[in-house]
Amino acid sequence: MEHPAIHIDFEDTDILQQLSGDVVGGGGGGGGGAETGEIDNDPHSTAVSSTSSSKHKAEIVAMYDQLRKHYVEANYMEIMFLLPQLTKFNMFPPIFNLIIGCSLIHFGRISSAFREIGFAICMAPTENKKKEFIKVLAYTYADLNKKEHVMGCLGEILDISRNNLVTTIDFDNMKTEICKLEKELLQRLEQASVNNKLNKFKSFDDQILDLQTVDKVFPKDSFTGKCQIIINKIYHADSMLERWNKERKPLKNNPLKILVEAIFVFGPNIAYYHMLKMEPIMNQYFEFLVNQALIPRPKGRIVSSFFTGSVSTVSITYAQQIKTIKGFIAMLRHEYKEAADLFAEAADIDDNNVEYKTNVVFLRTYCQANETNQSKRDLEFLTSKITKNPIKSSLKYHVLAKVYHRLHDLERFKYRKSILKNSGPSYRDMALKCYLSAATLAEDDDLLIGEYYDNILNFLIDEDETRNGLNMKDLAFFYQVRNLFCLYSDYNYLHIPGLVCDWQVVKQNTKLLNQIQQYIESRNSINENDADGNASVCEPFATSKKFTTRSFDLVSKIRVLEKIGYQDLFTGLHHFFFGVSMLEYAINDRISTKDNHIATIRYIGYIPEWGEKTLAYGLEWDDPTRGKNNGELNSITYFSPRIPQSASFIKSTNKKFNWVRKSFVQVIKEQYLDVDYKNREIQIGNKLVEELGWDELNRYYSNLSNLKSLTLDHQLIYRAWETKKTKEGGEEKGERERDSIFEGLRNLEKLDISCNLFNDLSEVYLIISKLPKLKELNLNGNRFSSFGVPKNLQFSNSNSNSNSNSFSLTSLKLASTLISMETIDGILQLLPHLKELILSGNYYRDEDLIKSDLLLTKKPLENLDMSYNTLCTIPRLNNAGSLNLSYNKIETVPTNIEKWTSITSLDLRYNRISQWEQIDSLSLALPNLQKLRINHNPIVDDISIDEMTMQLIARFQCGTDKLCELNGSKLTKEEIENAELYFISKVQSGDIIFENEPRWNQLLEKYGEQEKGGGGEGDDDDDDDEKNIVNFRPWIKLRLQTENSLSQFQTQRFLRSTSILSFMGFISKTVLNNLSILHFQLHYYTNEESNFKAKHPIENYSSTLNDYSLSENQNIYITYNVG
Incomplete structure (x- = not known):
């Protein structure tokens, strides 16, 4: 039965008067085209511009005549087609919003309709017109059986009428009018509540199937709601394909995936017409992707996958891809049998890609659902291997839910019962659980999650058709869940009911909702034997414990749902009810x-x-x-x-x-164990062991034995395992299950459980005591408040090595844990084989380390990381090979320190060292240092990189067996000699004060230098000795000057082995402001002070300075072209 028409009084509506009046409506509502971007910035603009032409008014009047004509003739679809034309008007009369709102009612778009009617009321030009609009709203509420809202509207009408009273006659007329209106509204309310299910609106999908004009079906700028979301997706894909068609370059996101989403999430009928016209370019784009995939690339073939949104490595063949896309196109044409066959052929080509094969098989099953006599095929599908693989996806559970739903329909109608052989959980229960799983995996898609809730409720309500009454227990539970989800999500704002499901029918069924609410409020306790005698999907969750009136059995269900992996969906239940x-x-x-x-x-x-x-x-x-x-x-x-x-x-x-926490064992089960096993465990409960047997059960856990490294960061883990007490066997089942998991992890060597919710270190001890081969443990980001060792801690057989009370860990990461040094000392007692310890980001101060055993222990560590703390002094640590002290506040080095012979690598970046004396102290204390990082300290911030490198190289002993890596760069022999020689010249000239006498003597001895002023009498006259010394030196002093300049010579020291190419590069950088070596020339003179001087060019790049007849303090001249 059609929804009753809502009367609109057009007789006294003067459009031209409204256009010239003080108030005019606008495009603020969904039908008014608010999403086009063409509406005036202020949706409540109060006047039309005085420059409005007569043509503009004529267009408004013509549009009004069309809207009125279609509404009077109940041709609401034509009104929808006129909506895009409204976007050309910056403003239009509020009667337009009223007509649009009343038309949307007939398509089940209740929320959009109320918005349009409400906008019309706000923009009503007069009080009388406002009263008429409120009357329309009252009729709408009455038809929806909303008695309280109807009475509210009636009160508003009464107030407006009372304020306009002038004479006694007016009062009598008002009284008559109100009484008449009240009677009409009561009649509508009574009519709306006659049936259990209110009048069904005609499906918008059904109305568009007979239409042939693509552009008329879903204009881009139609009304808001789910249809607009669909169209946005399709137009987004369309624009991506158009862009690709122009540029012919791979797209970052996959338009094919967007189109597939439109098919599965919103239904093929809705997407059909717009997708059909994109078919040619879709085929072209697909061929482009395949051709790109066939081009050999060093790192694999890169192309967009059909089942992921981003670019990924191609792992399916050309034949599979071509059949897949043809299957999609067949779906668009509603040729489901052809699509199913194509998907089946694609799945049979190659078995290597399990994820692809799984998705394609579920696509095939989705298509087969549109055929007849599917029960046998559905049963075969459920027993196939593909349904038991561990891949999780919303698509997978969506299809499974539909399959179980169909089988349940056959089962409850007692139809072809001979083929329905189900020894496990009922099809009904499995359908509900698959709907829940699909909702769980829908991630942040509120619209899709809400639809799954609606499917569950419709599923339960449909049973009323064939059962003796509703399964009120399940219905009440999921009704509360669905309402809670609406409260906590965007679903309320996105959902336009009646498009894909009939939840709007349920929502309007006041009698049914009242029954549900009464049932919830009447449940003072829940027993295992439900009073209404209905089987319940929640039956395994029921307990004999009494609950409050509002909770009925939600608490027990929440606890179980936590354990089976539906935490995210049910997080807010306790918040909402308690x-x-x-x-x-x-x-x-x-x-x-x-x-x-x-x-x-x-x-x-x-x-x-x-x-x-x-x-x-x-x-x-x-x-x-x-x-x-x-x-x-x-x-x-x-x-x-x-x-x-x-x-x-x-x-x-x-x-x-x-608001959930998990155990380590629980996370392992969720992420690594067989999905089919998990489902059976949920359904069978305590009978799991009896049915599978321990040998079969252990086979599931054996898959873990291949794991060498396991990363479980940010998994909400707060303890090792839960202690479960069951009626059958006490804690034995939980212990055996736990032991089987850890037995499967017996080969694990690396474990990352960083950034979890541990606060008790004993829980970590319990975990690693069960992992005999564990070598590396990452606990970064866990903050502990309890540090005890569990009593009677039992180690695995091979875990303890020679010490029965210790672990075999060699690497432990405790960054950002704020763990105290006292606790660290205790941990080290249990880790005799530790080689690496990470303690960064723990806000340690100097006083925290003074009494720590870490400074006193002789236990060698290959790597100790104490970066990102607040240390001000370098600690006296001589037990670490590599020491990281970066990002602290270090500004001093202890004086009179003994040599730290074990440290070979030191990182002091981003500290506060400001004196070279501190560097010299380090040089004396670290005789075996091979790697040093010290950049980003005040001492080196104000000098060039070259100057910093020169000073550091000269102050430390450098070489292949000494310091050979500085600030991440390897040092060459030439670089070391240049730096040391330059440093010597700076010290001798007085530019650098160097008080490290042992290091200075090493430099002088290395290069045969003599201390200035340190010789005896007559040394200055010993020309032969001086000549011998000069010839012995591996370096030479040269004086540089440009012939184009009158500036003085620059004196520099160079190794005689320096290549001419390097020599010219130095001159380019230091003298000529990086002028290219191709643009200047070098030469020198022999016998320069005599009349027989000869000019010699320096131009052989491959030669060295030693290849030329250069003398000490030789003048080198530089010539270049100015400009």
């Missing part, structure tokens, strides 16, 4: 936001600003920049954070947080 967080948190517990920012709970209680009904958490953030205070509000201090300004407060109902 006002406290889902788990029982305590002080020092850890908590994470959904975008992986972690904090420690330092306060739990109530604060005056939020009242006694809102539980508050005081957090100390790991990232101090997220903090807002020091744990105080309004001069009240609730706690003091360890790091200043790193605290803030949140409400326990904050939806930005992950």
Whole structure:
């Protein structure tokens, strides 16, 4: 039955009067084209420009005549087609919004309709017109059986009428009018509640199937809501393809994936017409991708995958891709049998790519769902291997849910029962669980998640057709979940009901919703035997425990749903119904936001600003920049954070947080164990072991044995395992399951559990005690408040090596854990084989290290990282081969220090060293240093890189077995000799004061230099000795001058082995401001002071200075062309 028409009074509507009046409506509503960008910036503009031409008014009147004509004739579809034409008007009368809103009602677009009608009311030009518009709204609410809203509208109408009273006659007329209206509204309310299910709107999908004109079906700028989202997706893909057609370059995102989403998420009918006209260019783009994939590349073939949005490595053949795209096009034409055959052929070509094969098989099943007699094929599909692979995707569970749904329909109608052999969980239960899994994997797509909830509710409501009453228990539970999701997501704003599902019918069914609400409120307790006698998908969750009136059995279900992996969907349930967080948190517990920012709970209680009904958490953030205070509000201090300004407060109902925590064992099961096993465990519960047997069960865990390295960062892990007490076998089952998992991980060597929610170090000990071959452990980003070792800790057989009470770890990372040095000392006692220790970012001070055993221990460490702390002095550490002290506040080196012979690598970047004397002290203390990083300190910030390099090379002993790497660069023999010689000249000229006598003597001895002024009497006259010394030296002094300049000579020392190419490069850089060596020439003179001087060019790049007859203090002349 069609929805009753809503009467609009057109008789006294003067459009021209509204155009010249004080108030005019606009494109503020969905039908008014608000999304075109052409509407005036102010949606409540109050007047049309005085320059409006008569042509403009004529167009408005013509449009009004068309809208009125179509509405009177109940031709609402034609009104939808007129919507794009409204975008050319900056403003139009509010009667337009009213007509559009009343038309949208007939397509089930309730929220958009109310917005249009509400806008018309706000923009009504007169009080009488406003009253008429409110009357239309009242009729709409009455047809939807919204009695309270109807009474509210009636009150508004009464107030407007009362304010306009002038005489007693007016009062009598008002009374008659109100009584008449009240009677009409009551009749409409009564009519709306006659049936259990309200009048169904005609499906918009059905209405467009017979239309042939593509441009008329879904104009780009039609009304808002889900249709607009679909069209946006299609137009986005269309624009991408058009751009590609012009440029013929690979696209970053995959338009094919966007089109596939439109098919699966929103239904093929909606996308059909627009996609059909894109078919030619889709084929061209596909051929382009395949051709690109066939071009050999060194690092593989890069192309967009059909099932991922970004560019990925091609792992499917050309034949598979061509059949896949043809299958998509067949789907667009609704030729499902052809599409299913194409997908089946694509899946059979190659079995190597499991993910691709899985997706294609589910595509095939999706297409087969549109054929008849599917029960046998569905059963074969459920028993195939493809459904049991561990790949998780929303598409997979969406298809599985539909398959189980169809089988359940056959089962409940007792149709062809001979083929329905189901010894496991019921098809009904499996369908519900697959819908939930699909919603879980839909990630942040609120629209899609909401649709899955609607599917669940429609599924349960449909059973009323064939069962003796509704399964009220399940329906009430999922009804609450769906409402909660709407509250916590954007689904309320996106959802336009009635398009793909009929939840709008349910929403309007006041009698049914009242039944659900009464059922929820009447449940004071839930027993395993439900009073209504209906089987429940939630039956395994029910307990005999009593709950509050509002909770009925939600608490027990939440706890189970946590364990089976549906945490994200049910996070807010406890918030909504009880006002406290889902788990029982305590002080020092850890908590994470959904975008992986972690904090420690330092306060739990109530604060005056939020009242006694809102539980508050005081957090100390790991990232101090997220903090807002020091744990105080309004001069009240609730706690003091360890790091200043790193605290803030949140409400326990904050939806930005992950109110879930997991165990290490649980995460391993979720991420690495067989999905089919997990599903069976959920369904079968305690009977899992009996059905599978331990031998079969261990086979599932054996897949873990290939793991050598395991990364589980940001997985919300807070403990090793849960201790489960079951009715059958006590804790034995949980222990055996745990032991099987760790037995599977027996070959694990590297484990990364950084940035999780651990706060008790004993939980970490429990984990690593079960991993006999573990060598490397990453605990970065975990903040511990408890550090004890578990009593009676049992080590795996091969874990302890020679020490039965120690671990075999060789690498331990504890960065950003704020763990104390005292605790570190205790940890080192349990790690006799440790070679690497990372302690960066823990805010250590000098006094923290003074009493630490880390300074006293003789246990050698190959790598000790203490970067990003607050140390001011280099600690006296002589037990580390590589020492990282970067990003501290170090400005001094201890005096009178003994030599640190073990340190071969030192990193002092980004500290506060400002004196060369500190560098000289390091040179004396580190005789075996081979690698040094010291850039970004004040001592070197104000000098050039060359100057810094020269000074550091000269102050340390450099060579192949000494310092050979400086600031990340390898030092060459030539570079070392140049730097040392230059340094000697600077010291001898007095430019550099150097008081490191041992190092100075080494330099003089190396290059045969004599200390200036250090000789005995007559030394200056010993020309033969001086000549011998000069000839012995491997370097030579040269005086440089440009012939174009009158400046003085520049004297520099050079190695005689310096190549001419390097020599000219030096001159280019230091003398000629980087002039190319091709643009200047060098020469010198022999017998320069006599009449027989001869000019000699220096031009052989491959020769050295030693190849020329150069004498000490030889003049070298530089010539170049000016300009």
